[in-house]
Amino acid sequence: MKAVIEKWNSINLVTRILVGIIIGVVLALTVPDAVSGITILGTLFVGALKAVAPVLVFVLVINALASHVSGKATNMKTVILLYAVSTFLAGFVAVIVSFIFPTELTLKTGAQEIAPPSGVMEVLQSLLFNIVSNPVSAIMNANYLGILAWAVLLGIALKASNDSTKTMLANLSDAVTKIVQWIISLAPFGIMGIVFESIATTGIEALREYLQLIVILVMTMFFVALVVNPLIVFIVARRNPYPLILTCLKDSGLTAFFTRSSAANIPVNMALAEKLKLNKDTYAVSIPLGATINMAGAAVTISVLTMAAAHTLGIEVDIFTAVILMVLSAVSAAGASGVAGGSLLLIPLACSLLGISDDVAMQVVAIGFIIGVVQDSCETALNSSSDVVFTAAAEYAKERKK
Template identity: 25%
Template sequence: MKFLKKLENQTLIAIIFGLLVGYFFPGASTYHSVLGDLFITLLKMVMIPLVLLTLFHSLLNLTKQQDIFKQLGFGIFVYYLATSVLASFNGLLMANIFSFGGSFETEKVSGLSSLAPKDIVLSFFSKNLFKSLVEGDLVPLIVFTITFAVFVGKSTKNKDRLIEIVDVLTDAIQKLTEFIIKFTPVGVFSLVAVLFNKLDFDKYSEMGSFFMATGIGMSIHAFIILPLILWVTTKFSPLRFFLQVREAVLVAFFSQSSSATMPVTMRVLEENAQVEEKVYGVSVPIGATLNMDGAAFYHAILIMFMASLSGIQLGFGEQIVLLLLTQVSSAGAAGIPNGGLMMMSMMLSIVGIPAEMIALYIIVDRFWDLPITAVNVWGDLIGAKVLDSKLKNSSDKAHI
């Protein structure tokens, strides 16, 4: 059956069976929990090399596209970074407003330690990279990778050879990850069954609060923040623009893929919104991989929710670090096989949330993946219109 050949359908069936086994045979977790533990261990095994190599590979390839900077300057990156930061901040704000509480009966773990402003800055750098690798301290490793990639991009000596080596290594680690991901249904079955045993059913209202906070927050970003940016920068009617490009938003919603929606996104921008090809030809491909407003919002609010359920309270300093980390996790997910799962595993590890919580992410992600993708593409569309307006205004001024 075609239905059973798709990994997402296999995972859905595994979730259902996991819930049933967790409910009717709670004692069986003693026997099958090893499957979930093994799956988590394999994810952790590839997590660091996968994240660092993919990030390094993407940045190196970006440095080769000098025409991007010549055409649009840093405007495209400023827009994407600004909207992504706003989305993450919105997620954290919603989490604090709704004051997520309650807990699963899991061992209470200490996540990010309470950080003073000085500690926040220092936590992004490592005295010993090898020690950070061994301890799985990803934050300074990510900072080093970004910095190193920038300076490698400025170098000319043997850079192409290094890029070829990184291409091979990145391809190899992604193929290994794809192999591990094939066992997702088995791991998910075990993790869901184990997690179900630890659910405090008196706290189900917390899940309702999470869904309400996520829905409200995502609506604010999609229907207020992004349209406001469009109107302020271009004076163009957000409603009129949405009607022009609504086909791309709907395709993104149902396809759950920013990349698969790209042809439609480009077509509606050119035919309906009169955006020039030299703008959308650059902004849309980059946006489909780097501009993930919906994911940035979702990662921030979901991590806060899972931390609260795990008995971990994140203070102001830790939330600042989380806001910055969600920029990496949301953008990095696009270039990684089953990227959402891998980046969420990374975030759980950094914050100190029990690894078994990944099962909760897998369950709720099936619902939220549709609106998240739509918001991602909606942000790309507005970004292209904003940059096109900026370019046309600059051109008009040059002819005066």
């Protein structure tokens, strides 16, 4: 048995994940009734990632700041700028695509009862309250802005601590990182369970009615991932961006696609950043921050579905309104929750800009949940993989200037 485990672990993780996907599809098509026995693997895997991620972020950020040597520069300003630019450009592309390929929706009654934000100020207010959240509550509820705020404060305060304290923090950081590696090694089994559950409960044919909308969303996200983001990286780093882009999509995007949670994918991104040998002082902060505010995929979803609602109702959207929608989509996307379906709750906010009622907007949200099997998976893959892309791009840009 030990030899079998060692042989299995020697296989590339992506290859093992692909094997898990294939097995999950086969089992879903052959024994779809065996739900409880197989889906528990996916539930346990995502649960483990979500459980360890807040602790990982809290410990890594404290250790990075406490051990930071004065005068040792990080790239956070560049990373945050890249996050903002990419999110706005994603919303821009989505609005343009919506003009070129107008989509109309079949609105239905009985939209889900969900309380969306009433305005941009509510989104910003929510972000501010998250920052000043109780640290224990922040960790328990995976409130990453709160976790980051407390970790930054403690890290700065502990810079004056003695060497033994800093050594303890480093050892604790290494220990939590090791636990993350153990969990990630179980990804093939977890993803097998997730794939099985998606196909067995939803069915491959369930999304046919909304195929056009899904194609527009997915192709727009692909364009952002394979054209817009590489262009940003090239402009900043002046190097071929595709080796980095493809590596991040393979090692981060694939896992994020199935977990459908930017928060759950933080440990995966941390491991990838270490693999790329990026500056730990930077990625320990930029990765969890990106899971909260770097939401290009969410900007695409908000823009496309809002424009689809406008086309359905025959609302003419002029250029000035379209520009405002782009900005609003980018700001709203930054407030989207790092969990599955978070961006959908902000569609009514964007719809209100066009004078679309909450009743219609919530029906659009309901459609978003119907297509969420594909939409949210692609959105999360784009969001999460680009966290590492722009962290790496900022570091490459710094190296180029030396």
